[in-house]
Amino acid sequence: MIPSTQESRYDAMVNLHEGEISRAIFSDAEIFQEELEKVYTRAWLFVGHESQVPNPGDFFTSRMGAESVILARDKKRKVHVLLNSCRHRGMKVCQYDHGNTQLFTCPYHSWSYTTDGKLFGVPQYKNLYEGCLDKEAWSLIEVPKMAIYKGTVWASWDKDAPDFLTYLGDARIHLDLALDCRDGREGGSEVLFGVHKWVIPCNWKFAAENFLGDTYHNVSHRSVDLIGIGPSAEAGVKGRRDNELEKARHLWVNFPAGHGVHSAIMPESWEFLDTYRNNPIVAEYFRHCHEERKLRLGADKYRLVPFVGTIYPNTSYHGNQPRSLCVWHPHGPEATEAWRFFLVDADAPQEVKDFLRVYYMRYSGPAGMTEQDDMENWNYATAGSRGVIAKRYPYNYAQSLGKVANPGDAPVPGHVSLQVSEENPRQFYRRWRDYMNGADWDTLLGGKDQGPASLAA
Ligand code: FES
Ligand code: FE
Structure with a gap:
């Protein structure tokens, strides 16, 4: 039974001690309306x-x-x-x-x-x-x-909101790499072509959460990989990339304001130009970018590659190719309007832009091979949660609950897990609960509790 006071209502729905979250927050029309008032009038x-x-x-x-x-x-x-x-x-x-x-x-x-x-x-x-x-x-x-941050425009309806960089906190390190492939080179990035827009029959939080670093679902993309129609389209290249990824030091990081990312420290041999080797102009361009990043960021930092992340509440990004921002606009309790903005270096040769246009569309967006898998998951998870009986049971967010401690030698700031865990979504929903409880900005920025979500729920 849902308790009557607003505060205890959301505390009960987001039970971080047990790792249980009520299905109602993904489908209830009244909660959706409250989100528009309590989350979307305040967050950046x-x-x-x-x-x-x-x-x-x-x-x-x-x-x-x-x-x-x-x-x-x-x-x-x-x-x-x-x-x-x-x-x-x-x-x-x-x-x-x-x-x-x-x-x-x-x-x-x-x-x-x-x-x-x-x-x-x-x-x-x-x-x-x-x-x-x-x-x-x-x-x-x-x-x-x-x-305006590195060309991206952000806004909040709350005149008392902290400035954007305070809100972003250390999530900035990862977002930077998505926004600026070459780390601040003159010219920056631009949106490659028209924004892809489409509607997915699921709550916006399904998508935002997925991009916090749910690599646990990668099995969903297996068919695309198996038949060789993924972005690389080459089994040999894919094999080598998988090899590099296996040697990488993967990091799942969350931040006090509710942002999260799956990043990796790639092995020293890492060269992400592999994918483009069949196109000499594109391959040369990315080889040049890669060397430039090494020079600019230093021997260690250039190897940090953010794969996916979400800036609370509803802006996600791909930090490696494809480089893109995706906004999960709340459209209804069970409907999300996705807008994907593909990014490219503004001064890249036209050949590179043309190549990336095809590459990006093949990977993500409404016709993208990988994004279709994700949409199917969110669609059927929504449908499977709609029944009278199904609605009575919470979702499970207990993965590695209480077991993830911040490693002392974490190579980046934030709450770091060195294996896939549900720490990032737990932190995200913790903040969601706080917004819904009408918390002050100090709380929303984690001022009162900086520890890992599972240990300080
Ligand atoms: Fe009347 Fe705009 S002028 S609605
Ligand atoms: Fe996916």
């Missing part, structure tokens, strides 16, 4: 990439939680994140996915707004509104907190 959310709005007047329509927002560059080149909702009757003032404009003109009664969100035009203003309407006060709603 990924909105888009600066490369999508390079020129004054450029815009990209994005989402924060279930709400439409406009990422726009004004005529002074400043970037804004604006709620896509007319101040008159709420109509979407921007109906397009992306484009360039001087004004967002509402299709309903034609109020118009400049690209910095200011109310500009009101039909029949003199007759109908003069003296009644302070235009300054009726601009589009702008996010109170916005940050």
Whole structure:
């Protein structure tokens, strides 16, 4: 039975002492609505990439939680994140996915707004509104907190939210490698082509959790590997990659704010250009990148490769090829709208961009061989949890519960496990519970409990 007070309700649903989590948090409509209010109005959310709005007047329509927002560059080149909702009757003032404009003109009664969100035009203003309407006060709603980090644009609706880098904490080390293949070289990354968008019939947390480093599910991708239609498409290359991966020192790391990653310290012999050896231009480009990373990051650090990670709550990333960001937009209790942004070095040769376009689509996105396996898991797990009887039983999150201690010689900061465990999702749901309990930012950033989740639940 669910206890009546809000706080104990979520404490009971997320039982970290036993490693049990109620299925209701993945399907209940009321809980979903509360998430929109308690998680999505506070946490930092990924909105888009600066490369999508390079020129004054450029815009990209994005989402924060279930709400439409406009990422726009004004005529002074400043970037804004604006709620896509007319101040008159709420109509979407921007109906397009992306484009360039001087004004967002509402299709309903034609109020118009400049690209910095200011109310500009009101039909029949003199007759109908003069003296009644302070235009300054009726601009589009702008996010109170916005940050641009290595080209990526993030925002929070909470004016009291910590700054983005504080929120990111040490998860930054891993995210950096995803955002900047060559670690900060001039030019940075850009979004390779249009954003892939599709809807998955599952709760958003299934996907966010998977990207915390659930390598335990890799058996799901076995068929793709066996018949040689994975990204490498070459059994020989795949064999060598598997060999390198076996020699790697794998790390599952979680952070106080709820972020998590599966990274690895690759063996010294590691060369990720193997995959591209049949294309000399692409292979040479990545060989060059690899050497450059060695020089920039130093003999040890260049070997750190983040495979997958999630920045709490709903932005996941691939840090090695493919390099991409994926946002799991909450669409409904049992529906997630996935948006995948593929990244490439902005100044890479066209040949490399063309190659990666095909490579990426083959790997992930709605038609990607690997992503289809994951979607099938989340889809059928949702369907299999829907029954009256099924709903009575919690999911099990007890893997390595109480057994994972932070190794003293961990090569990266954070709560580190040296074998696959469910520490990362336990930390993620611990923070989810805290957001749902309305905790203060000190708690949400782990100020009161820095220890591994399983030992300090
Ligand atoms: Fe936009 Fe009326 S709803 S002008
Ligand atoms: Fe997977």
